[in-house]
Amino acid sequence: MFARGLKRKCSEEEAPADPLQRQSLLDMSLVKLQLCHMLAEPNLCRSVLIANTVRQIQEEMTQDGSWCLPGPQTAGRLPRDRLVSTEILCRSARAGPPQAPDPADLASALQAVPAIQVPGAVPAGPWGRAGPGESRGGFPRSLDQVFETLESHSPGAVEELFSDVDGPYYDLDAVLTGMVGGAKSGPEGLETFASAAARPPGTGCKADLGELDHVVEILVET
Amino acid sequence: MIPGLGALTQDTLWCFSQLKGTVEIGATEADIISTVEFNHTGELLATGDKGGRVVIFQREQESKNQVHRRGEYNVYSTFQSHEPEFDYLKSLEIEEKINKIRWLPQQNAAYFLLSTNDKTVKLWKVSERDKRPEGYNLKDEEGRLRDPATITTLRVPVLRPMDLMVEATPRRVFANAHTYHINSISVNSDYETYMSADDLRINLWNFEITNQSFNIVDIKPANMEELTEVITAAEFHPHHCNTFVYSSSKGTIRLCDMRAPALCDRHTKFFEEPEDPSNRSFFSEIISSISDVKFSHSGRYIMTRDYLTVKVWDLNMENRPIETYQVHDYLRSKLCSLYENDCIFDKFECVWNGSDSVIMTGSYNNFFRMFDRNTKRDVTLEASRENSKPRAILKPRKVCVGGKRRKDEISVDSLDFSKKILHTAWHPSENIIAVAATNNLYIFQDKVN
Numbered sequence: 001m002f003a004r005g006l007k008r009k010c011s012e013e014e015a016p017a018d019p020l021q022r023q024s025l026l027d028m029s030l031v032k033l034q035l036c037h038m039l040a041e042p043n044l045c046r047s048v049l050i051a052n053t054v055r056q057i058q059e060e061m062t063q064d065g066s067w068c069l070p071g072p073q074t075a076g077r078l079p080r081d082r083l084v085s086t087e088i089l090c091r092s093a094r095a096g097p098p099q100a101p102d103p104a105d106l107a108s109a110l111q112a113v114p115a116i117q118v119p120g121a122v123p124a125g126p127w128g129r130a131g132p133g134e135s136r137g138g139f140p141r142s143l144d145q146v147f148e149t150l151e152s153h154s155p156g157a158v159e160e161l162f163s164d165v166d167g168p169y170y171d172l173d174a175v176l177t178g179m180v181g182g183a184k185s186g187p188e189g190l191e192t193f194a195s196a197a198a199r200p201p202g203t204g205c206k207a208d209l210g211e212l213d214h215v216v217e218i219l220v221e222t
Numbered sequence: 223m224i225p226g227l228g229a230l231t232q233d234t235l236w237c238f239s240q241l242k243g244t245v246e247i248g249a250t251e252a253d254i255i256s257t258v259e260f261n262h263t264g265e266l267l268a269t270g271d272k273g274g275r276v277v278i279f280q281r282e283q284e285s286k287n288q289v290h291r292r293g294e295y296n297v298y299s300t301f302q303s304h305e306p307e308f309d310y311l312k313s314l315e316i317e318e319k320i321n322k323i324r325w326l327p328q329q330n331a332a333y334f335l336l337s338t339n340d341k342t343v344k345l346w347k348v349s350e351r352d353k354r355p356e357g358y359n360l361k362d363e364e365g366r367l368r369d370p371a372t373i374t375t376l377r378v379p380v381l382r383p384m385d386l387m388v389e390a391t392p393r394r395v396f397a398n399a400h401t402y403h404i405n406s407i408s409v410n411s412d413y414e415t416y417m418s419a420d421d422l423r424i425n426l427w428n429f430e431i432t433n434q435s436f437n438i439v440d441i442k443p444a445n446m447e448e449l450t451e452v453i454t455a456a457e458f459h460p461h462h463c464n465t466f467v468y469s470s471s472k473g474t475i476r477l478c479d480m481r482a483p484a485l486c487d488r489h490t491k492f493f494e495e496p497e498d499p500s501n502r503s504f505f506s507e508i509i510s511s512i513s514d515v516k517f518s519h520s521g522r523y524i525m526t527r528d529y530l531t532v533k534v535w536d537l538n539m540e541n542r543p544i545e546t547y548q549v550h551d552y553l554r555s556k557l558c559s560l561y562e563n564d565c566i567f568d569k570f571e572c573v574w575n576g577s578d579s580v581i582m583t584g585s586y587n588n589f590f591r592m593f594d595r596n597t598k599r600d601v602t603l604e605a606s607r608e609n610s611k612p613r614a615i616l617k618p619r620k621v622c623v624g625g626k627r628r629k630d631e632i633s634v635d636s637l638d639f640s641k642k643i644l645h646t647a648w649h650p651s652e653n654i655i656a657v658a659a660t661n662n663l664y665i666f667q668d669k670v671n
Contacts, residue, residue: 025504028562044402044421045452045471046567049508052450056504 019064026057234653235669236616238609240294242269242279243662255658257645261325261333264649267295267656268335269663270320274304276337276390278348292654292667299348301390304339316341322407324416334393336416340403343418345394345429353381399425399435406456412463419456419468422449426480438480439468454569455515465490467517467524473510475526475535493524493535495542505557505566513569518578519650525581527572530554532583532593547593547600550585552623552634565639576651584643587632588659589619605643605657605664615669 029050243253252273259268267279280298307316318339326334332349357379362368402420409416417426417438424439439456443449452471459465464480476489497506509529516525524535526543530551533543549570553560560566565586572583584590585602593600602619609616622631645658653668 022504025558025561032564043567045454045511046564048449048452049471049511049567052507053504056507 019061022057022061026054026061029054029057236603236653236655236666237669238611238614238616238664239292239654239667240665241607241610241662242277242295242297242665249661253661255645255661255663256319256321257323258647258656258658258663259323259325259335260647260649260656261335262327262650264651264654266298266325266333267647267665268323268325269656269658270303270323270337271661272317272319274302274306274318274320274339276301276303276320276323276335276346278333292652292670295665299388299390301346303337303344303346303392304342307341321404324407324409326409327413329413336407336409338404338407338418341397341400343396343404343407343427344392345396346390347393348388348390351387351389352384354384355379356382394429394432396427396432396435399427405454406468408456408458408466410458410463411461415463417456417458417466419453421452424453424456424466424468439478454512457515457517460517460519460521462521467515469512469515469526471511472507473512473528475512475515475524477537491537491540493540493543495533503557505561508561508566509557514571516572516574518574519576520578523578525572525574527570527583529566529568529570532572532581534581534595545595547581547591549583549591550589550621552621556634560639563639565642568642568644570642570644571646573646573648575648575653582646582648582655584646584657586639586642587637588641588643589621590643590646590657603666605659605662610664613669616666 032050033047033054243249243255250273252271252275254272255269256272257268257270260266261268265281267281269277269279271277276299277297278299279295281293281295284293303320304318306318308314309316316339320337320339322336322338324336326336328334332347335346335348337344337346356363357377359373359376359379360368360370396418400418400420400423402422404418404420406419407416408419415426415428417424418435419425419439422440422442423437425435426438427435439453441451441453450472454469454471456466456468459467465477466480467475467477469475473494475493477491477493479490482488482490497510512526512528514527517523518525522537523544524537526533526535527549530553531549532547534545534547535543557566570584572581574581579596580592580594582590582592588605589602590605591600591602602621603616604619617630620628620631621637622628622633627633641659643657643659647656649655655666657664657666
């Protein structure tokens with residue numbers, strides 16, 4: 001679903017131009033970065049290229065002013081969830097077992113732009129990060145995690161994060177990283193990616209939500 | 223046109239010659255070919271695969287009886303070069319996949335090659351044995367020790383012919399020098415040293431010394447958070463043993479001179495093409511990342527491959543390439559989808575022909591492309607089982623980009639992105655090419671009239 005939507009939007013263009021496409025690209029990139037952590041051999045070149053793409057989008061969004069979000073009460077559900085998802089993913093990877101995000105933490109996370117403060121509850125995790133006082137911003141921090149992880153891979157935190165995830169999440173993984181080379185009966189085309197990315201029926205997931213929202217739901221509930 | 227020099231004029235027709243590899247049903251991921259390389263004479267052709275194996279093919283002597291069939295390549299030696307390892311410190315498995323093979327020039331009866339996986343380079347000696355000694359004094363014919371008391375005479379063992387046996391033995395193992403994944407190895411023209419390059423560092427080795435290497439390039443930032451660029455490929459100049467180049471993920475090439483300060487972080491030359499602002503997108507950097515860099519045989523040019531193009535650079539001109547060839551520009555409007563399915567990160571290689579007049583690189587749908595630098599003609603060919611009849615002439619293929627599709631054309635949306643030609647090789651002096659298509663190796667030759 002996620003894949004199909006993106007394809008429909010940017011099938012004829014070189015790159016997404018409108019903010020929603022840009023946001024989708026950002027989300028996809030962040031998920032790709034997180035998935036890097038799980039692989040046996042994270043590919044540094046790929047991670048660097050994706051991270052640079054994320055920075056580029058982030059810079060443009062900051063220039064546009066679209067990085068600044070209104071207060072949590074008035075924020076639209078869609079953009080807020082996406083921001084939350086990345087913060088949760090990063091924070092959980094840092095701190096170990098995923099914690100249910102404190103609403104106050106979320107509010108502070110959304111308010112402080114671009115220097116998103118690390119919630120005080122988070123201890124210095126396996127990466128040896130300093131406390132909130134040295135935080136330099138949400139997104140740069142998530143990129144920091146990528147490279148820190150690649151340097152000193154600590155499987156415990158990340159594996160714990162994803163250990164209880166059920167089947168559909170691995171479908172997402174397959175969509176984003178393992179599509180090519182999968183056993184398919186006919187020739188692969190760009191068309192087939194969309195259909196393969198669609199959820200198999202009867203998995204019990206909420207078809208209304210986007211892929212990323214579903215991931216957030218899983219993480220928050222475990 | 224001088225035969226054998228490989229000019230791609232209208233007269234050059236490519237024919238199927240051989241197909242090596244497992245049949246489709248039994249193929250596993252370990253059989254996927256990850257590197258292909260001819261040796262310096264073209265007599266040997268080596269392939270490495272994901273399972274850590276090296277297979278060497280040898281060209282048979284041409285017979286006068288079959289003039290129309292140039293020497294075929296047959297299996298000469300197969301050996302397990304690398305095994306999977308486990309890095310206990312990082313809890314990570316080290317893949318046994320052979321990233322690169324490079325031959326050393328032949329100096330005696332044996333052949334030597336370097337093979338590398340992500341972490342370890344090995345020097346292999348491949349030699350023939352067609353005689354064995356018989357008539358030992360202390361051992362009997364089965365190798366059992368004889369009772370010294372029964373030995374009453376002495377004899378000199380003699381060498382008797384035996385069936386040809388090809389042995390591969392690891393002569394050197396160059397390990398523990400790379401924190402990151404090795405992407406390139408290159409033998410120096412002095413034949414005494416070679417370099418290995420990973421994402422952030424390049425090391426210089428002496429073939430005789432395995433417990434030390436000299437770090438000549440280090441682009442690792444003090445703070446890994448500041449990392450924005452990695453090394454993607456590196457190669458020594460074919461004649462000047464002090465010169466090498468390395469390419470980056472930002473589409474730049476640096477030429478370094480080892481006679482300058484020991485750590486070649488400061489380059490002698492810096493090759494970069496200014497960005498075209500009209501083509502700028504979020505994917506611009508990714509598609510500019512160079513996946514392969516190769517010196518021409520003459521040493522005057524370098525060729526680079528990025529996602530959509532092949533570029534030829536003159537060593538004397540740093541500000542832009544002298545030639546740019548579009549490999550599959552029809553993918554430019556599909557970059558978003560290709561980013562999504564990770565195809566945009568595929569690393570295609572590129573090769574020169576023996577006379578540096580034609581360059582070749584791979585694409586998707588098992589297509590590969592050749593560009594004649596003199597005539598500016600190009601051709602798209604396909605490595606497929608359907609075209610695999612002996613001496614069958616390959617028909618040029620064409621991708622239809624829009625509008626009406628002609629009968630023999632294939633539309634962009636019908637391309638199979640799981641069939642990618644990443645690795646190809648060109649015989650050093652003849653029009654013989656080896657094309658790796660997943661787990662199969664195709665050998666094509668030009669039509670001999």
